[in-house]
Amino acid sequence: xxxxxxxxxxxxxxxxxxxxxxxxxxxxxxxxxxxxxxxxxxxxxxxxxxxxxxxxxxxxxxxxxxxxxxxxxxxxxxxxxxxxxxxxxxxxxxxxxxxxxxxxxxxxxxxxxxxxxxxx
Numbered sequence: 001x002x003x004x005x006x007x008x009x010x011x012x013x014x015x016x017x018x019x020x021x022x023x024x025x026x027x028x029x030x031x032x033x034x035x036x037x038x039x040x041x042x043x044x045x046x047x048x049x050x051x052x053x054x055x056x057x058x059x060x061x062x063x064x065x066x067x068x069x070x071x072x073x074x075x076x077x078x079x080x081x082x083x084x085x086x087x088x089x090x091x092x093x094x095x096x097x098x099x100x101x102x103x104x105x106x107x108x109x110x111x112x113x114x115x116x117x118x119x120x
Contacts, residue, residue, distance in 0.1 A: 053092045
């Protein structure tokens, strides 16, 4: 579970249309499968996916890798990118793949479609 007070901003991408939709944090929808929870590495996490989830998570992972120097870990059952604390995450679920930001409130002025899920 993420650190209290540092809830990420979640952006949802559905398998049907892969449209990026802003979604507030919803604790009921955050349970990754057991194979993802137990992934030994980020590569193993991605390898545990298939179909549209694999495709979308791979694209997001590649984009995050190009964005800057971030440490990549499997943490809380999903991919977490760190630089002096958590920055963003990628989490594959049954019906969606989430891309979230910690401290997402700071991004509201840049993109009005993003909806904050926490107070930061």
